[in-house]
Amino acid sequence: MTNTVIARLGLERRRSQLGELQRYLRVQEQGFVDLRGQVQAFCDRYVQALGAAYLELDALESQLHCATSGLAEALRRNGIAARSPLAPQATAMPVLPQLPGSTPLPPEPAGTWTEIAAPSLKTLYRRAAMRLHPDFATDDQDRRVREQGMMQVNEAYAAQNRAQLEVLLLAAGEDPVRVNGGNVDALRTWLGRCEQIVQGRLRVVQAHSVALSAHPMHQLWQAIHKAEAKGLDPLAVMFNRLSTQIAERRQELYIGQRLRPESDLAVAFVLRRIERMGAATTTTS
Template sequence: MASTAITRHELTRRREQLLDLQRYLAVLEADHDGARVKLLGFRLRYLEALGPLMRDLDDLEAQLQQATSLLSEALKRQDVEAPLPAAPRAKAWPDVAALPDATPLPPEPTGLLTDLPPPSLKTLYRRAAMRFHPDLAPEGPERAVCEQRMMAVNDAYERADRYKLETLLLAAGELPEKVIGGPADAVRAWLGLCEHMVQGRIRVVQAQTLVLQNLQMHQLRVAIERAEAGGMKPLDIMAARLRSQIAERRQELYIGERVGGDARLAADFLRKRYQRVTGLGLG
């Protein structure tokens, strides 16, 4: 009787631990989803404010690259070497992925909390073979998976690794009471499996949250919202800077399309453009 009381107390404590883990996971998921929604909203606002200007600037840079390529080829035909910067790379918006769907927890075993003898190692092996033997699987990827699992089953049986066999069977959906023994032990095993699954999900959410927080767009959002909270208008400032750059590129393009007849002017134009694009001086 005392043993049953201890078992009930242990199961109650483990259930509370599992609930605590699930509550912690729910907080992490809500934090991630909230940060993702904010980031997607910011990206939309950012593109509405600056997208047309950025496209205009990109178009001008592409025209400038074409013009400078033509100048460079013309100078080479005159045996004049002039630096040509690499074509600007298109900026790709990073993906802001949602969390993958969580694997549902298996149902809790039911029945009286009595201890029944667990099945023998040989019985566990036979059940595992019935589930994982590749000859029982259809052709294709599923059979390859079964081959890998059957290798693990054979290895565990040879080493008399009961825990490994139990883990494989429980993960495959075998009823805990048929793997561990009586319902009390089955519930204990079920709780252990659920804890393992929730902890794995916690690691996934934490890793994806870290990826989101390391996105340059996330850091830009934080900086801009902090500036806006201080009464500044950073998007307006950025738009003004883009308009200034657009005006400069239009002037640069105007010059670049008209210096082709003078090798000295063309070479000087290419050097200045190289310095602006690369930030490097020329010896």
């Protein structure tokens, strides 16, 4: 009886610790959600301020690539060694880490702390037969699964292997209390499973929190927040720089679309483009 009381107290402590761990997990999850909401609000503001400019710049870069590639091809046909520039990469819009769905905890065993005698081996066998017998199959596939399971049950019973019968019954969905007897073992099994789930979820949340803190948009948000606190307007500065780049690309595109392949200016134009973008291939005639 003393051992039973000690076991109960130990499990009560574990259940209390599980509750504390769940509360800590909720705090961590909420912290991630709050921080992600703040960074997402900045991302929305960032896209609203600069998104259209980035799209226009990307479109100009794509047109420039087509014009430059056409010039390079024409130069090669005229016997002039020319390399093709790398294709420009479209500006990626910010995407923040998102927590995956959580695994729900299994229900707590019914009748907590109710002492139930462990069933006999014969009783376990009968319960296994009720759960796995092929006669209860719903279709051919289910029958094959049941036949395999029933074969394992018969082998375990013939070998008087109680542990194997218990495993088979639990895998078939039997209540741990009806398998192990007494709720002490059932509650211990339940607590262990819950602890694994909560600790695993906590590791996932912490990993996503680290990824969010290291995300470029989080770092940019912090930098811009500090600058704005000093009365600066960094987003306006970034927009002006993009506008300058757009004007330069428009002028470059205007020239590139009008150059003749036999012109020395065409070679210089391709070389400047390659210098900025890098070269994809080297072709000689």
